[in-house]
Amino acid sequence: MKLLRCADIQFALDDSPRFDLASVLAGGDGLDTRPRILAYAATLAEPAELSVPQLAALAGMAAGEAVDEAVLAGRHGADTIMALLERGLLVPAVAKEGAPVPGGDGGAVDWWPPARLAHLAGAWRGVDIARRRDDGKTTSTSERVAEFGPAPTHDYAVPGAGSMIELPPPPAGPLDDLLQRRRTCRNFDTRAELPMSAFSAMLRRVWGVIGTRELAPGAVAVKKSSPAGGGLHALEAFVLVRRVQGLAPGLYHYRAMHHAVEPLRKLTGEEAAAMAYRFLAGQDWFLDAPVLVVMVARFDRLFWKYRRHAKAWRVLHLEAGHLSQTMYLSAAELGLGAFVTAAINDAEIDEELRLPPMRQGTLAIVGFGPATGEARNIELEPVVPSPATRRLGR
Known part of the structure; x- marks a missing residue:
């Protein structure tokens, strides 16, 4: 043999x-x-x-x-x-x-070897953060301060720099209010359904294709609301629906060119909840979001152009960040809560989605939906205004 x-x-x-x-x-x-x-x-x-x-x-x-x-x-x-x-x-x-x-x-996918090692070594399987917390295996912020000392300062100044030169107030616009309303939600309404209109708006705004341009026969660039390396947009949106009006619980793939979803697997409400828990590695403060979007990288598409490139894998994570911020702003405008996390059981998700290893892989999960007024989990709101916010009034 x-x-x-x-x-x-x-x-x-x-x-x-x-x-x-x-x-x-x-x-x-x-x-x-x-x-x-x-x-x-x-x-x-x-x-x-x-x-x-x-x-x-x-x-x-x-x-x-x-x-x-x-x-x-x-x-x-x-x-x-x-x-x-x-x-x-x-x-x-x-x-x-x-x-x-x-x-x-x-x-056949031309990975840069150190990036391939990082991708393989960093994969999670079977991680349950809530169980670790309940078993006393995690540390609180005060415990970390006691053990490691204070965190590096949040108000960083370059050593040896000159005195600060204060800038004049910037002109105000609608975007300023939207940016200030952006926040991470850890308290979703456990009973509320997401209206289909909001679901449609979120997918279209964040992941929808605006247009394309053929660069050469067999090579098409894509324009979305967020930037992407080489215009290739090598991130796909796989959607875990739990509570959306008019859409059954299950796994879907968003066809970004057509603004449509492809059903992959029907789920009961209980099955969808269990899948969300596994995908989120037990982060129960995000569990109640009615929609989770798994951002899956198509390494073969990006590495088709950037072969064995030292920056290509990093670019995919930057793209996930761009999409996440667009998602946050869209959610804020619609009055929805939102989150993004990379602390996920990506190896298990890859298997659940039947992704071809090393050609495609999960990078992060975002979620969105109606928030509740109950403070079951700690959020970073309200905040103490910064010196700049106090001086500028916003």
Whole structure:
């Protein structure tokens, strides 16, 4: 049988301390601080620790190079090759007639290797923030101050700079009021449905396509209300509907060119709530939003132009930020609460949406809907006016 190395694989030398029972039993501090080799791949639920012989076996194979199992066993030992097969880091060159090679789909996408490592290493699966809080495994702000000292100042001045030169009051306009009304909502109305008119407005304003321009045959740029790298707009909107008037609970994909939604999966109200909880990694203060929008990056589209580019992955996160701010302002204008979060179980979401690994991936979730007047969860409102706000009156 011929074997291939997993196409999307990155290695890291990890120096983080780990609990070591043997150290405790020997009278030590219970920490193992020896560096270890970790392998990250789209096919792995968690990083795999490798031995030096296992690393050598993988490093000796080029991506796409099929090598006979017996040859590899002769070079590196049968146990080494079997361990890599069991972990999915080596895969059969042909799993089944006509079936794709596991872990090979992303190989044609030209990732910048450090970005690929960050994307794989930063993925979450099974994280439950509310449970960690309830189990006493999180720290409060006052506890962090007590342990680490005060946070770096919120009123930053460049050391050695000259005296401040105050600027005159800027002209007032409707945008100023809208910007001041922008806020993150942690208290959504648990019973309210989002009107279809507001749902339609939010999707169109934030993710809808205004127009296109053909750059060359086979290459089309897109204009939306927010900017995007190369005009490619490689972020898709997958919508988890819980309470929208006239629309059944379920998963949908927003067809931005047509201002329409494609049904992907029907859900009961209970199923939609459970899915939202998993997607949001247990952030129960966002759970009651009637609509969640999962922003999914199409790496293959952006990296088609920016191949192995050191800035391309960063640009996708900037685009998610642009869309989020547009979403916030639209929500403020409609009188809705809104939020954005990247603390999500992105690996689980990718699987739920059946995204092709390393070609597409979840970056963030936004949500919006009617807020409640009840302060069940802490919000950053009201605030103490800044010196500039007091001086300018707004």
